Amino acid sequence: MNTMIIKQLILKDWYFLRVPIIGYLAAGAVSLVLICLGTDAGFFAGLVVLITVLIAVGIHLAMSTVVGERKDQTLPFVMSLPISYMEYTTAKILANLLIFLIPWSAILLAAVALFTIGNAGGVIPFTVLLVTELFASYTLLLAVSVVSESQSWSIGAMVFGNLFLQAYFYWITHNQSIMGTIKGHVAIWSSTAVAILVGEIALILLLIGLTFFFQARKTDFI
Amino acid sequence: MNGLAVQFTGVSKEYPHFTLDNVNLELPTGSIMGFIGANGAGKSTTLRILMGLVHQDRGAVEVLGYEMPARQAEAKRDVGFVSEDMRLYGAATLAWHMEFIRSIYPSWDQAYAESLLKRFDLKAKQKLKKVSHGQRVKSALLLVLARRPRLLVLDEPTTGLDPVARHEVLQALMEALADERRTILFSSQNTLDVEQISDQITFIDRGRIIDSADKETFLERWRRLRLDVPPAVALPALPGIVDTTSSGRLAVVTMNGYEPAVAAAYHDAGVTVQSVDSMTLEEIFVVNVQNRRERSVA
Amino acid sequence: MTVYTQYMGMHSDLVLSKSDGRPMYLQIMEQIKQRVAVGDWPRGEEIPSIRQLAVALSVSVITVKRAYLELEREGVIVTQQGKGSTVATDPLLEPRLYDQELEQHLDQAARLGNLLGLETEELESRLREAADRLTQTTVMEEVES
Numbered sequence: 001m002n003t004m005i006i007k008q009l010i011l012k013d014w015y016f017l018r019v020p021i022i023g024y025l026a027a028g029a030v031s032l033v034l035i036c037l038g039t040d041a042g043f044f045a046g047l048v049v050l051i052t053v054l055i056a057v058g059i060h061l062a063m064s065t066v067v068g069e070r071k072d073q074t075l076p077f078v079m080s081l082p083i084s085y086m087e088y089t090t091a092k093i094l095a096n097l098l099i100f101l102i103p104w105s106a107i108l109l110a111a112v113a114l115f116t117i118g119n120a121g122g123v124i125p126f127t128v129l130l131v132t133e134l135f136a137s138y139t140l141l142l143a144v145s146v147v148s149e150s151q152s153w154s155i156g157a158m159v160f161g162n163l164f165l166q167a168y169f170y171w172i173t174h175n176q177s178i179m180g181t182i183k184g185h186v187a188i189w190s191s192t193a194v195a196i197l198v199g200e201i202a203l204i205l206l207l208i209g210l211t212f213f214f215q216a217r218k219t220d221f222i
Numbered sequence: 223m224n225g226l227a228v229q230f231t232g233v234s235k236e237y238p239h240f241t242l243d244n245v246n247l248e249l250p251t252g253s254i255m256g257f258i259g260a261n262g263a264g265k266s267t268t269l270r271i272l273m274g275l276v277h278q279d280r281g282a283v284e285v286l287g288y289e290m291p292a293r294q295a296e297a298k299r300d301v302g303f304v305s306e307d308m309r310l311y312g313a314a315t316l317a318w319h320m321e322f323i324r325s326i327y328p329s330w331d332q333a334y335a336e337s338l339l340k341r342f343d344l345k346a347k348q349k350l351k352k353v354s355h356g357q358r359v360k361s362a363l364l365l366v367l368a369r370r371p372r373l374l375v376l377d378e379p380t381t382g383l384d385p386v387a388r389h390e391v392l393q394a395l396m397e398a399l400a401d402e403r404r405t406i407l408f409s410s411q412n413t414l415d416v417e418q419i420s421d422q423i424t425f426i427d428r429g430r431i432i433d434s435a436d437k438e439t440f441l442e443r444w445r446r447l448r449l450d451v452p453p454a455v456a457l458p459a460l461p462g463i464v465d466t467t468s469s470g471r472l473a474v475v476t477m478n479g480y481e482p483a484v485a486a487a488y489h490d491a492g493v494t495v496q497s498v499d500s501m502t503l504e505e506i507f508v509v510n511v512q513n514r515r516e517r518s519v520a
Numbered sequence: 521m522t523v524y525t526q527y528m529g530m531h532s533d534l535v536l537s538k539s540d541g542r543p544m545y546l547q548i549m550e551q552i553k554q555r556v557a558v559g560d561w562p563r564g565e566e567i568p569s570i571r572q573l574a575v576a577l578s579v580s581v582i583t584v585k586r587a588y589l590e591l592e593r594e595g596v597i598v599t600q601q602g603k604g605s606t607v608a609t610d611p612l613l614e615p616r617l618y619d620q621e622l623e624q625h626l627d628q629a630a631r632l633g634n635l636l637g638l639e640t641e642e643l644e645s646r647l648r649e650a651a652d653r654l655t656q657t658t659v660m661e662e663v664e665s
Contacts, residue, residue: 074310080308082297084295396574396575420580437583
């Protein structure tokens with residue numbers, strides 16, 4: 001693996017996204033402020049903003065770094081560099097995951113810290129499950145974008161992801177083992193919650209694996 | 223350094239509406255080959271297969287000794303590629319691209335790059351989405367020229383450029399060849415440019431290579447003869463004749479493989495040869511293609 | 521059809537015309553012979569290598585190579601493997617080149633005369649007139665200077 005070029009490609013994708021990512025970080029901070037106001041209205045408003053931010057980052061990343069290379073016709077330029085197609089795929093996936101992780105982990109860590117300090121630890125499992133689902137949703141979008149390089153298919157993945165998120169959100173908020181302890185001071189992980197978390201992580205890894213699998217079978221890159 | 227910079231053996235690629243069929247190509251190191259073909263003839267497909275961007279269905283491709291597409295990462299270290307459908311990042315400047323390429327290729331020559339900036343009349347600090355087509359093409363060319371790759375693969379490098387820019391680009395390409403270890407393959411619609419600087423010329427039409435030879439051979443072999451054919455005299459059918467047009471006594475014969483013996487043959491048959499004219503590359507190409515199309519219809 | 525354009529060589533002073541209908545290699549040969557004939561490229565002097573000249577003129581290497589091969593055949597230049605090319609050292613080189621040029625022009629004149637339907641005597645007298653004109657012009661220049 002040509003790590004030097006992969007690094008340059010990741011830095012390149014970061015270079016073009018650094019301003020929007022700062023914007024999303026700011027919006028994420030706002031969402032956390034709203035949640036920590038302590039009011040019900042603040043909580044829901046903050047939650048909506050948080051979910052929106054994490055979805056938007058994913059869409060922005062996938063569309064501009066993956067679908068964009070094809071639409072803007074920069075793919076031949078990148079593929080004229082001394083890399084194989086698998087190295088390009090690796091660079092693209094790493095760039096996306098790493099850049100997504102910046103606002104994602106910042107928001108997650110800040111939320112966990114705030115809730116712990118504010119003695120509202122009970123809401124942590126719910127938050128973690130939600131945020132991890134958003135990561136999985138993004139990974140689905142990423143996988144579909146990379147393999148299809150098509151705007152239409154990517155939009156399809158977004159729509160599916162959104163519908164799934166609604167269903168997931170409904171299911172969790174109606175699950176007693178998760179919601180029962182939400183107002184407590186301590187984070188309590190029920191076996192259901194743990195199972196869901198493990199499932200989400202497995203799904204993320206599976207999607208990434210499938211992406212590499214399908215990319216390796218491609219023969220025409222232009 | 224001898225050998226072939228590029229070798230295609232029996233390369234084929236099938237698409238729903240187009241087939242590249244049995245392409246054989248040999249490009250000796252140190253030479254420059256012009257690739258001429260109509261739109262959709264297969265020039266771009268051939269160059270993409272060369273770069274490993276498209277896998278051939280059949281046949282072997284070797285670039286700088288590396289099998290393609292399997293060893294494309296290694297081959298591409300020494301190859302500079304610019305295609306007509308390629309774009310640079312509009313949100314960035316040429317300066318950013320120069321730095322990007324410099325960080326990847328150790329052979330980047332900053333001094334040469336800066337001299338090219340001046341000669342090509344480019345502004346390094348301008349965002350590329352704001353520049354004209356010609357400046358975009360020149361920018362892409364600068365990025366490949368400044369790293370002095372052993373092989374340059376250029377798809378329509380002068381198309382859409384103004385005359386001054388074309389002159390500068392052709393000159394820069396020739397300068398690259400001052401080093402006899404470097405090779406250039408370029409496709410072009412501009413037969414004048416190809417005629418001027420190419421050593422080898424290859425014609426492609428509808429997915430097939432229809433002729434490939436060194437330039438001087440092409441220009442020597444093809445002739446247009448103006449004949450005066452007296453009534454009741456039949457024009458002899460000589461080998462190599464590709465086209466004949468008659469009006470009244472005057473006939474114009476286009477032929478491939480002209481020799482002085484041909485003039486004698488006409489003389490013996492009672493036909494007066496008024497003139498034997500050489501043909502431009504464009505005329506040769508057009509006659510070749512038209513002839514093929516007529517034959518395929520018949 | 522094509523606009524008259526000049527390509528000035530960077531390292532040489534050859535000028536090629538695109539609107540000249542003759543093959544490029546012949547133009548190169550003619551220009552080199554002219555330079556040699558007037559002494560700009562003196563006998564025995566090193567001349568640009570094939571590749572150098574090709575780059576300077578933006579003309580294919582194979583064309584310059586052909587020109588050099590023909591020039592060598594005609595004894596105008598000498599190419600040594602690995603050492604480049606030089607103008608030949610034959611002392612009769614310049615007059616020989618001028619003589620060749622004269623022959624070419626005379627052939628051309630004969631052909632044109634034929635096309636015009638001139639008799640040989642008429643052609644001769646036209647040549648005499650041309651020589652006389654030249655003498656008069658030379659005399660006038662000397663008087664003025």
